[in-house]
Amino acid sequence: MRKSVIIIIAKQLWKNAFRSKVLHVTLTLAIILITFAAYSGWKNYKDQNRIRNFYQEEARHSWESNPDKHPHRMAHYGSFAFRLKHKLSLFDFGMENYIGNAVFLEAHKQNTINFSEASLSTGLLRFGEINLAMLLKVIFPLLIFYLGFGVIANERENSTLKIMITQGASWNEILFGKSLGLIVLSMLFFIPVMVLTLLFISTTENYTITFAEMLRFFILIITYLLFYGILSIITILVSATSTTAKNSLIKLLGIWLIFIIILPKTLQALGYYLYPTPSKIEFESIVENDLIKEGDSHNPDDAHYKTIRDSVLLANNVTSVDQLPFNYGGFIMNESEKISSAIYNKHQKDLFNIYKNQNTIERFSALINPYTAIKHISMAFSGTDFASYIDFQHQAERYRYQLAQKMNTLQMEFIPNKRTDKPNRIDKSHWKAFPDFKYDFLSIGSILKNEFLSIFSLILWSILSIIIMIRLSKKAKAI
Template sequence: MVLIGVFAVLMLFSAFIGVENTAEQNSIRETYQEQVHDDYVNQPDRNPHRVSHYGYLVFRERPALSFFEFGIESFAGNSIFLEAHRQNTVNLSEAGFSNGMLRFGELSMALILQLLVPLFIFFIGYGTLADLKANGVLKIMLAQGVSAKRLIWGKTLGIFSFTTTVFIGAMLLIFSIAFVAYPEAITPAVLLRSLFAMALYTVYFFICSWITVLISAKSSRGGAALISLILLWMLCGIILPKMAQNVGYALFPAPSKLEFETRITEDLEQVGDSHDPDDAYYTSFREKTLAEYGVDDVKDLPFNYAGHLMAEGERVTTELYRSHFDELIATYTNQNSIAAYLSFINPYLMVRNLSMAATGTDMAHYIDFQKQTEDYRYRQTQYFNELHKNEVDAERSGTQRLNSARFNERDPFEYENRGLFWALSNNVITLLALVFWLMLIVLSFSFGFKKIKLY
């Protein structure tokens, strides 16, 4: 009862901090997003190329369930500046403005359920069979006809049902209070993600209960079982996750931000410079355009060649950047795959990965935000290039201004939220690990547990 009280205080505290932080962060970002948009649409008459360089700042809204599972939210950037000719990264993470204490982790409901509740299960269940074995009661029970399979099944269900009632019940209560306090966060997609998260942790608690009873059955006394369980907890919760991170980085090293941008700059120099009139690629592009329209000079084209050239330069640089970006993401995916494969032997890694995916706080959702903002930036820039091409006089290419109403026609950026199945499709290996653990439990009760070691 004391442990339950301690865990209740921790969960309530972490829930309050999570809900308050998520609501505050989203409120701040929404306020500044409105300010940015108002400044953007209230621009004076301008040259369209100037507007494309004026840019647009997009803030990343925190997912509705990030109050429960922080994931990488504190370490991922929350704003990105969109402008012509440049593909910027998402910047201004909370970790960048915090002290070194953040590296020790943040107290979230998910962290409590993933790391501390298994400890709770171990402490209440380590002696279920080991103590019966030590005092001789287990031998009497087996002699009276109770099968080892039924005994292990009953002890597992006992620990699991108690743990699930307490912690999944608390999880359901806190979710309900959070959604009542912030009803705008409730959508069918969020509810589906919430239900999956509860089901996921229910399975996780059963796996922990099952492991506890198995180790208790294999141990000669309760003290030995407890030591084994604590060592297992340290291995799964501390050593293996850190090892997965280090091994992933060693096998698939990722370039630094400076190296990444340097490689892009070097490749751009090889492709060509649209601002250089003697550049080989763009000279060829000009000759091709002149031949296509049957004229000898760009002044004779039925449009402003400067806008046409800028559109081609934007296309080339965007393709190059996206190619490098995809390579970088492939590297990160390979790094994270180490933890995914270790999920087959470590249920903590399995539940951590799927929990972040279900709540939208994993790397896949962060990358999806970057890709959607990049698509928006490209469409926005090419829209201005088309205006420059078709509505700006070639002789006044750098000075002519268009009515600001032409710039206000563009819709503001809105992130397209992904569904649960999209999120899970990015974690196929971890999902297979979940299926593996379920099959292992089913097979153990179907074909194993013929007898329990009595000494």
């Protein structure tokens, strides 16, 4: 293989592309779409985070301005967690609009995360949304196919391929050169997207950008480059193995439809069919039945809580709860919160495992479908994937648990066991001392671990496509 020949062939593809009207039309269209997608992603990120931050502060303000009161009142007063968007969600919306944005956190009760964008939208949302990643994943591959379907097939049809080969170009050089040319051409679409993304993520929060955000962005660039490499090579391979340009086009359009539109959706639906989700009411009855088995803290004759009381009395060497050095009510609530949230978490984990099973088939299809691989990588590093959603739920629940237990501990410490004439209150400074909910995004290490399969299959595909190209060059025919 001679480098100079490869470069000449690549340059020739580039020149030919600019001569055709198709490129001008697609490029204009692409630029309009990119501008729209970048603007609306940025605006959505900015507006939503502003709204959520505002109400998070509002809620915090009400929390802090509570007067002196019984800590258990504060446990019921509760707090909110509003899900903040990751900066890169302006690049890839992922599941953003299908997951809830706000949850009320209170003692004894795990509330659902409500007000997903989908729940406030019409059925049109199912057509999808426009965002930069969607353009890169769904729309631009088709443009690459448009631009590349005839690259070799056309030359075959008008016999220039024969001439190239008789003039000494090897198949190897032709395939590599054409692929290189198409990859470079695809950068016309790719680079503006990435430049705009960088521009928006680096300017949106007072021009600050963290190292983690840069690293995520950098990984996105690398993986998308691999994806575009694979796409370009597939286009060239199909073009090289088709007798006419028309056949090549039809094949590529078929590939696009099956791998990007039909297969992912069908596999996801299949997963759901095989592992149905229990209904909410079913879930709640199971949790409630388990709770009843553990005993009812509201029932004074309950055996479980009677045993606890007796052992507590024994341990403290006293005969009645009034003599305990801490508030017995707070202690019991502490115990029951521990038990009830452990039961809830166990069942919620089962539920999440059902979800994971539902997703498995589609996720494993990344091995045969590079689109699925890049789809998951892109969502994961943009903080809009399934794992981020689960992570938010966990963090919100952990905060809820801490809040309830903190209030129970305060009650144990400061509220006397004997009823007095004075109302039982503690100082309001305790409210301020309890920190507000703060959401931390997943670490890059854990994302890499979650997306191991997707990254592996993307690399596998890159290697495979080059191997197939080398193989093909040995037996390809010019006619």
